[in-house]
Amino acid sequence: GEDVEQSLFLSVREGDSSVINCTYTDSSSTYLYWYKQEPGAGLQLLTYIFSNMDMKQDQRLTVLLNKKDKHLSLRIADTQTGDSAIYFCAEAPRGGKLIFGQGTTLQVKP
Amino acid sequence: KAGVTQTPRYLIKTRGQQVTLSCSPISGHRSVSWYQQTPGQGLQFLFEYFSETQRNKGNFPGRFSGRQFSNSRSEMNVSTLELGDSALYLCASSLVTGKDEQFFGPGTRLTVL
Numbered sequence: 001g002e003d004v005e006q007s008l009f010l011s012v013r014e015g016d017s018s019v020i021n022c023t024y025t026d027s028s029s030t031y032l033y034w035y036k037q038e039p040g041a042g043l044q045l046l047t048y049i050f051s052n053m054d055m056k057q058d059q060r061l062t063v064l065l066n067k068k069d070k071h072l073s074l075r076i077a078d079t080q081t082g083d084s085a086i087y088f089c090a091e092a093p094r095g096g097k098l099i100f101g102q103g104t105t106l107q108v109k110p
Numbered sequence: 111k112a113g114v115t116q117t118p119r120y121l122i123k124t125r126g127q128q129v130t131l132s133c134s135p136i137s138g139h140r141s142v143s144w145y146q147q148t149p150g151q152g153l154q155f156l157f158e159y160f161s162e163t164q165r166n167k168g169n170f171p172g173r174f175s176g177r178q179f180s181n182s183r184s185e186m187n188v189s190t191l192e193l194g195d196s197a198l199y200l201c202a203s204s205l206v207t208g209k210d211e212q213f214f215g216p217g218t219r220l221t222v223l
Binding site: 033041045090 | 114141143145152153155158160165166168200202204211212213214215216217
């Protein structure tokens, strides 16, 4: 079946690293995505990883993929208060249909 | 390059009415997908259009429909509105197929009274 699971809430101190975890079920997904949503806004594509990669780094963001365990994580280095938002992971098993997790609310305390 | 635009941004309707939402994709993008976001169900896929054809459909009743025009702009329609249709409706565009990066618009906030 199609299911993506995320923890609902994460609180960190400014300057610390944040790690948001996600598990997915469909091994046919070629791409896995991380989106960010700020209050009252749409979804902002942060980064994505191909399923044949283990890791992708993009400035402060590091995505790790464990395909065997169907586990995806997003690490944000030196987390800032502006990073406070809801983070969604998503898989794309078929065409344009994205399957989203419930979203992880990241709270960054000064 | 302008991003994905959605109109209107906010809408208030009453039960039983119908509504049409519009989405203009990024210039050059030919695929448009629609999603519904609610606090209870999260983000759920409605449908995907490419070259004026519906390529993929989510699990929504027939009251939800859409179409895509030759300039790639898309509209979705909800007929006989129910209270549970209150949601943020998000449109996403991608270059060719949905497996390309999808860029989202700001959404249309629909409130059904």
